[in-house]
Amino acid sequence: MIPKDGSMLIGEPFKDPTSVPSRNASSYKPLHTFALPKGAEKHYQQQYADMYFLRLALLKKAVIQKAHEAWDDFELGGEKATYVERVLDVRQGELCWVVGTVYMEMNLKPNVLDDISKEHWIVAPPPRETYVNSSGADDMMLEDESGRLRVIGETLNSTYVTGCILAALGTEQADGSFQVIATQFADLPRQPQRWEREDSDRTTVTKTKREKSGKVAIVSGLGITGTEDDDLTLDLLLEYLTGEATGPTDQSNAAQITRLIVAGDSLSHASPILSREDFATKKNQKKHVYGYDASAYNATPAEKLDSFLTQVLPTMPITILPGASDPANVALPQQPLHPALFPHSRSFANPPALSNETLHGLDSVTNPWEGDIEGWRVLGTGGQTVEDLLKYVEDVHPIEVMEMMLRWRCIAPTAPDTLWCYPFQDDDPLLLRECPHIYLAGNMKKFGRRVIEGPAGQKVLLVAVPKFRETGQIVLVDLESMEVELVECGVVQPGV
Amino acid sequence: MAEENYKEYLAARVLTDNRPVTYRLLSRALKVNVNTAKQMLYEFHTKQNAKKPNTIHATYLLIGKMRTSEHINGVNGRDGDDTVMRSSPFISSMPEPEGELAEEPVPTTSIVLVREEELEKTKSEFEDIGSIHIYSLEPGPIENLNVLSVCNQEIAMDFASEDPLEQWRVYGSIHNPYIKRRTTKYNPVPPKVPAKPTVKPTHAAAAVKKEDASGLKRKGSVSEDNTSGQSTPQSGPVSLKKSDSKSNLKKDKSVGDLFKSFAKAKPKAKEAEKSKESTPAPVEDEQMQGMSEDEGDENDAPEVKFDEEKAAAAKKAREEREEKLRQMMEDDVDMPDAEPEEEKDSQDAPLDTAVSSKPAESGSQGSVTIQGGRRRGRRRVMKKKKVKDEDGYLVTKEEAVWESFSEEDPEPKKAKPVAKPASTAKGKKAGGKGQGSIASFFKKA
Known part of the structure; x- marks a missing residue:
């Protein structure tokens, strides 16, 4: 049952350790799509309305084109569907289609006005698990520059969320609402060829021979708290990644991993904005301390993360994204974790001025993040976008949400409505310009994966990465075959 | 030389000091390959327990494939991909309910750390064991396996000064020739592990x-x-x-x-x-x-x-x-x-x-500082x-x-x-x- 070289339960004489193959280089080319301007260039006075305007303006064309393809021949009772440019121009009883931004009116959705009046409340309501009202009293609107149109219809239930751009085919009812028969959305954008950016950089036409690609390991939700109970599984993960644990065969397998992606939530209580619970505990232990209270800061979790990274880095390059509970800015796109958090591991990164070009070392990147690994375009997020979108809908699996986000070409459709977001003015990087080959979302409750196809033959691998702290799982993606596997670290506790 | 030393080291650490030792710590302490260290642990464990039964206790690390029943119970129901069934542009974007997703299990490798008491039971849960080795030795059965993590903390503290890019030669971890390390202007102090109650044994x-x-x-x-x-x-x-x-x-x-x-x-x-x-x-x-x-x-x-x-x-x-x-x-x-x-x-x-x-x-x-007669x-x-x-x-x-x-x-x-x-x-x-x-x-x- 155990292969011959698998059992290390042998004593003297010690045989010479078999040498484990070295890792291959990780071909890595990050994009800086989500980097915000630095310092004084970063402004927060802009209105969010511009984001919606921009989104509609940029996506309208694609949606209209899709709708034309689908509905130009469409007839209902001898009546041809026509395109109406502004939602307010819809005539009653006329079969037509319009394009607009979805807005969901939900009573349970957080509301800025409520937030303001919260100061007068005795007890604020708990954060919502879902915005869906069980009585079904939620309204959906379609909005463009001209105004809003209330839309109803069976096809809409639990399908769209605030912020996505939609073409809706239907007729206006007597009560003024728009009865929808069918909908269209932009669908996947153009997908770059593998190695496209690398090849375009080369002046010579000759194709360089590339080595067979290895695997990329993805972990999210390390959730380091600084207490001991999470240490051991983390140790096992560390020893697996460095190829120290297990026998020669499995060590060679581990050597195929050429990069580690840490997809958010590496620390568990480090967000600059405290969660409700953290805030409550903090408030209770109020002391009379003036100025900065050094005792309130616990450096242990950050030190542990640093130590983990430092021990993995000699054998494997790492890309680390911030997540909801990490010490980065809270508004999307989250900017890279500051190198000061990594006093030891940052020596594996380029010096500060060039640190965002670290190809073989520690690359602290934005969330969401986009880049090329082994020629494939990879889009990764810390999971907040998916998490927030799931609150709008019921009985939907995260992997489906991820699929819809790509098809809507919106990486964060619910921002800025229910998800904090930088007020982009002239360009919105959260719109999907190029279709990735691999789309990752970290910090999901469960592992999930799916391959979707686009209208032009685009193939995208979607991976929902589970929280390591809760499941002990990391995901390996073979970058040659696009196969996915899981590695699970666990401890059998005594007496179980 | 390490071959002779390891018995002394293990005897001193486990039997005299009553502290656990992992293969990783042993390899660092004696400067031997981790795989050799695993064998040393085994050798010491068998010899010692042959002399005096139950003086030394071991934990084992298993890697392999768990039985599928285990998967369904414990770990994850997962979704497979059912790409083929999807025709590309679909009119209704209605996500399918979960039940319709084709279940195609993803190959899962499990790494499990287990005490010798539970070893046989855990082994039986594996369908296929890739390898097995002793992870650590300790003077007696440990109630909470988390104490083993102190060994790695010790490594982080005591061996921080070693050149991380050369470690693969000695310890046999996977070598990556592409990693570069900058020499920083100052060498940060090795991470201090705060003394915690749990850390006590170590x-x-x-x-x-x-x-x-x-x-x-x-x-x-x-x-x-x-x-x-x-x-x-x-x-x-x-x-x-x-x-x-x-x-x-x-x-x-x-x-x-x-x-x-x-x-x-x-x-x-x-x-x-x-x-x-x-x-x-x-x-x-x-x-x-x-x-x-x-x-x-x-x-x-x-x-x-x-x-x-x-x-x-x-x-x-x-x-x-x-x-x-x-x-x-x-x-x-x-x-x-x-x-x-x-x-x-x-x-x-x-x-x-x-x-x-x-x-x-x-x-x-x-710390107390006295400044101008004021203590702070x-x-x-x-x-x-x-x-x-x-x-x-x-x-x-x-x-x-x-x-x-x-x-x-x-x-x-x-x-x-x-x-x-x-x-x-x-x-x-x-x-x-x-x-x-x-x-x-x-x-x-």
């Missing part, structure tokens, strides 16, 4: 060291006592108390500093009364200066050296102080230039503390914390927290425990003179 050695150090100190103080002649009986308990908790030591020191400064402020008569001796505190005062802000165990070692260097100065200070004390006691009446508060405190304190000695609750003092610093205190648990019950917990304090704050611990060493000797005398506290009165009665 820090046993450190504790031993500590004890040694304090033992030395004790010796030193005893000899001082001897030279000064008397009160040796008292010095015994005093030094004992010191050795039992480090925090106490520190407190003693910091207080001592204060005493000393006071003593210096009043250079009175030069003749020293030996009977008052028994105050090792001043000696340690001197060491206090060497203390850095964060107390590390390492800090203790150099103190011993300090002792000798500063012994002379300390002695002088002590003599002055004794002298002063004696004078005070001789004339029952308050002296015109009244004793500083602290001094009195200290006299009362000895017995107080004896009665209600609460060093544990007081915790340790991080940080100290660790046990705070009671009330939390409402999920069931709605109020639970009171004691937690160690750091708080900063300054002169204005009441200083609960400082005065008392500090005074202890000095006072035990002093207190008795003082009591005799009727200067003692109420407690001392009772004691006499």
Whole structure:
């Protein structure tokens, strides 16, 4: 049952350790799509309305084109569907289609006005698990520059969320609402060829021979708290990644991993904005301390993360994204974790001025993040976008949400409505310009994966990465075959 | 050479020190390949248990494929991909309910750490075991496997200075020739692992060291006592108390500093009364200066050296102080230039503390800085914390927290425990003179 070289339960004489193959280089080319301007260039006075305007303006064309393809021949009772440019121009009883931004009116959705009046409340309501009202009293609107149109219809239930751009085919009812028969959305954008950016950089036409690609390991939700109970599984993960644990065969397998992606939530209580619970505990232990209270800061979790990274880095390059509970800015796109958090591991990164070009070392990147690994375009997020979108809908699996986000070409459709977001003015990087080959979302409750196809033959691998702290799982993606596997670290506790 | 050493190392660590050891720590300590270290552990485990059954306990690391039933139960129901079934542009974007997703299990490799008690049971849960090796050895069955993580912390601390890019040669971890490491301008200090309660077992050695150090100190103080002649009986308990908790030591020191400064402020008569001796505190005062802000165990070692260097100065200070004390006691009446508060405190304190000695609750003092006569610093205190648990019950917990304090704050611990060493000797005398506290009165009665 155990292969011959698998059992290390042998004593003297010690045989010479078999040498484990070295890792291959990780071909890595990050994009800086989500980097915000630095310092004084970063402004927060802009209105969010511009984001919606921009989104509609940029996506309208694609949606209209899709709708034309689908509905130009469409007839209902001898009546041809026509395109109406502004939602307010819809005539009653006329079969037509319009394009607009979805807005969901939900009573349970957080509301800025409520937030303001919260100061007068005795007890604020708990954060919502879902915005869906069980009585079904939620309204959906379609909005463009001209105004809003209330839309109803069976096809809409639990399908769209605030912020996505939609073409809706239907007729206006007597009560003024728009009865929808069918909908269209932009669908996947153009997908770059593998190695496209690398090849375009080369002046010579000759194709360089590339080595067979290895695997990329993805972990999210390390959730380091600084207490001991999470240490051991983390140790096992560390020893697996460095190829120290297990026998020669499995060590060679581990050597195929050429990069580690840490997809958010590496620390568990480090967000600059405290969660409700953290805030409550903090408030209770109020002391009379003036100025900065050094005792309130616990450096242990950050030190542990640093130590983990430092021990993995000699054998494997790492890309680390911030997540909801990490010490980065809270508004999307989250900017890279500051190198000061990594006093030891940052020596594996380029010096500060060039640190965002670290190809073989520690690359602290934005969330969401986009880049090329082994020629494939990879889009990764810390999971907040998916998490927030799931609150709008019921009985939907995260992997489906991820699929819809790509098809809507919106990486964060619910921002800025229910998800904090930088007020982009002239360009919105959260719109999907190029279709990735691999789309990752970290910090999901469960592992999930799916391959979707686009209208032009685009193939995208979607991976929902589970929280390591809760499941002990990391995901390996073979970058040659696009196969996915899981590695699970666990401890059998005594007496179980 | 390592081949011979490993038995000694393991015997010393596991059997003598009662601390766990993992293959990784063993490989670092002996500079051997991790895979060799795993075999060494096995060899030692079998040999030792053949000699004396159950003297050594092992944990095993298994890697392989778990049975699928296990998957469904425990870990994850997962979605497969059903790409093929999807036609590309679909009119209704309605996500399909989960049930329709084709279930296609993803190959999963499990890495499981297990004690030898549960090994057979766990083995049976595997469909296919890729490899198995001993992960760690420990003197007896461990209740909480998390204690093993201290071994890795030890590695992070003790072997941080090694060049990480060369480790693969020795230890056999996977080599990556592409990684580059910048040499930073300064070398950051190796990560300090905060001493935590759980860490205790591993820090046993450190504790031993500590004890040694304090033992030395004790010796030193005893000899001082001897030279000064008397009160040796008292010095015994005093030094004992010191050795039992480090925090106490520190407190003693910091207080001592204060005493000393006071003593210096009043250079009175030069003749020293030996009977008052028994105050090792001043000696340690001197060491206090060497203390850095964060107390590390390492800090203790150099103190011993300090002792000798500063012994002379300390002695002088002590003599002055004794002298002063004696004078005070001789004339029952308050002296015109009244004793500083602290001094009195200290006299009362000895017995107080004896009665209600609460060093544990007081915790340790991080650092005290005296600036312009103001004390400021940080100290660790046990705070009671009330939390409402999920069931709605109020639970009171004691937690160690750091708080900063300054002169204005009441200083609960400082005065008392500090005074202890000095006072035990002093207190008795003082009591005799009727200067003692109420407690001392009772004691006499």
